[in-house]
Amino acid sequence: MEKPRLGRPPTLPQSARKRQRKASYDKKKARTIDLGNSLEAWTRLKNENKCTDSELVKMLIASHAKTTVSAKEKYV
Numbered sequence: 001m002e003k004p005r006l007g008r009p010p011t012l013p014q015s016a017r018k019r020q021r022k023a024s025y026d027k028k029k030a031r032t033i034d035l036g037n038s039l040e041a042w043t044r045l046k047n048e049n050k051c052t053d054s055e056l057v058k059m060l061i062a063s064h065a066k067t068t069v070s071a072k073e074k075y076v
Contacts, residue, residue: 012020046056
C-alpha cells in the first residue's frame with residue numbers, strides 16, 4: 001500500500017473512484033425527467049392528454065415518482 005504524499009490527500013484506487021462516479025451519476029439520473037429537451041415531445045404529450053402545461057407537469061412528476069418507487073421496491 002502506498003503512503004500518502006505530504007501535502008496531498010490520499011488518493012482512492014481507480015475502482016473506488018469509478019464506483020463513486022457511477023453513484024453520483026445514478027442520483028442525478030433519478031432526479032431528471034427526460035423529454036429529450038424537445039418542444040415537439042412536450043406539445044405531443046400535451047395534445048394527447050388534452051391538458052394545460054401545469055397539469056402536464058404534475059402528471060409527469062407523479063408518473064416519475066411511481067416509477068422510482070417501484071424500482072426501489074424491486075430491490076428491497
